[in-house]
Amino acid sequence: RRGEMAKSTQLIDNEVFRAYATYAAVVLLKMMLMSTITAYFRVTRKAFVNPEDVASLGKGESAKKYLRTDSDVERVRRGHLNDLENIVPFVGIGLLYALSSPELSTALLHFRIFTGARILHTFAYLIPLPQPSRVLSWAVGYSVTLSMAYKVLKTAWLL
Amino acid sequence: RRGEMAKSTQLIDNEVFRAYATYAAVVLLKMMLMSTITAYFRVTRKAFVNPEDVASLGKGESAKKYLRTDSDVERVRRGHLNDLENIVPFVGIGLLYALSSPELSTALLHFRIFTGARILHTFAYLIPLPQPSRVLSWAVGYSVTLSMAYKVLKTAWLL
């Protein structure tokens, strides 16, 4: 009976998996924050895309002037899409990596560098910082995911 | 030997994990449906983006008039991207949440509210329903994912 009860908790009892769960949650929450920042800029810049979103701002033609693109809104949206393109592979490959029995210290190094690089990437994109800060923070996160993928393929390889 | 045979099935034997698997599959299928709706509108509205897609609709210049944007197609595409931005965090954080030993009833409540909210969001976006139906259904789904992330971080925290 103990074995049965332990079933659902055993992965979360593993330290590498706990570290993965922590950092995966953090970077996914960081990605979710981009939705809120986009909404904030849409409201403060009065730049919307759907007619139903501006219905309360005026009647007929007077509301249509708010159906427009804004450079700050578009910048946040590009940052959000870049997060999707990079955080999705990290979360997917990172899960497999956490299950491939890496050393805890090595795993923490991967997770911490990736998370730090993506937070830096967001600041570099939104402030914006001069290049090459954005491209370098992107490349660091990308390399960490490649390194985890190498470990996964070395451990699991069954084609 | 029983232990060995049970390996692959034990997670799926756990009720919380089975609930997660069911709802994760449902929302991912709902997201996949957006591809088909986009394709349907592209064909019925004759609004394409790639030259090779309109080659069968006419020769040379006569086909180029179908390389255009259509407001219905763009609306479905925005709904699809919003799904990616919200369903990806749900699937990722939801998996970790399902492994953090929540009560089955609490887990079902989270999964059901999220799934209902995202289905409502799709109707609100595609019909479209007047605001604030879309923004509220988005906020409900977003809050459910935040609540699951809180449980994950409380259980797994290892930074």
Next chain:
Amino acid sequence: RRGEMAKSTQLIDNEVFRAYATYAAVVLLKMMLMSTITAYFRVTRKAFVNPEDVASLGKGESAKKYLRTDSDVERVRRGHLNDLENIVPFVGIGLLYALSSPELSTALLHFRIFTGARILHTFAYLIPLPQPSRVLSWAVGYSVTLSMAYKVLKTAWLL
């Protein structure tokens, strides 16, 4: 103690899970490759979107001419987004499928067809190949994911 040590490795010792890990890593790496191809085309076509990206290409107005869209860049970006829309459901549903105790041969068939279809889809999009090669390779991958979702829902169903 053996049980404890085995915790983190047991999933990766399962053959179906190892096959899943291999193919999921391969398609996620393929998706990541799209970022690099986009960057390659942005640099060679001199077509950028952020002012800070062209700062090194000239001063003031002379650099602004590189803030433009390029049809090759946009094509790669559409391929990348299509990967997100299709590879995310494969990775999510595929994980649940791998945990639903399918036959190894059946699982390998699903993973191999999906991976082959998405690689073909990328070539069909980027070369580009005449239709219906792109739409068919998309439909094959989509169908594989639907087939896996059916098995997941049949095994896990707990609504």
